[in-house]
Amino acid sequence: MLVSVVKHEGGTKQQARDFLLTASAIGGLIKHLSSISGAEVGCQGEAGSAASMAASGLCAVRDGAPQQIEHAAEMALEHHPGMTCDPVHGLVQVPCIERNGFGAIKAYAATSLAIPGTGKEMSVKFKETSLGGLAVTITEC
Ligand code: SF4
Incomplete structure (x- = not known):
């Protein structure tokens, strides 16, 4: 997650420090409790701990x-x-690789949900209207 922030989102050194310190604090809490x-x-x-730390960072x-x-x-x-x-x-290796991969996805989603405004943008097309997604996808059988 931190690599993604730095390499793909232009994260600064200060943000990297903030990420690591925050993740460390959460990891410490989990270990303590x-x-x-x-x-x-x-x-x-x-x-689970890794996902939680990544989400917090x-x-x-x-x-x-x-x-x-x-x-x-x-x-x-x-x-x-x-x-x-x-x-x-x-x-x-198995199931560890998959679990940690999905943990990263969960961390990303959890952060999106925790910050207001980022989890409420679903288009009306995807709310039982049959106007988007699979409802308008033509499949060849
Ligand atoms: S299943 Fe794999 S990732 Fe999960 S605790 Fe065991 S060794 Fe670690």
Whole structure:
């Protein structure tokens, strides 16, 4: 997430610092109150914590207030409790790669939802009107 901010969004060094400090604070809270270890709490401890940290850092870079940062971190984490840690053959590849990839997507979405105005822009075409999306997509059978 931080690489994306710096490489693709023109993030500054100060924003990178803000991202890392905020993410570290959230990671510290999770570690203090729960765990960041898959061996202790399952995948929420690793993929979940990472998603939560990424969401908080991204929200900070986007000038989110502390409450919004907290909200983003919580939303990114809340999809992970109960996820087992059971990598295939004990290798940290499957399902880890996919889970962390989706964790990044969740972090991005959580930040978008936490900052007002960024999650309420759905076009009327996509609200049971059959005016957009799949409703107007012609498929060849
Ligand atoms: S499933 Fe993979 S990513 Fe999740 S806690 Fe286990 S080793 Fe870590």
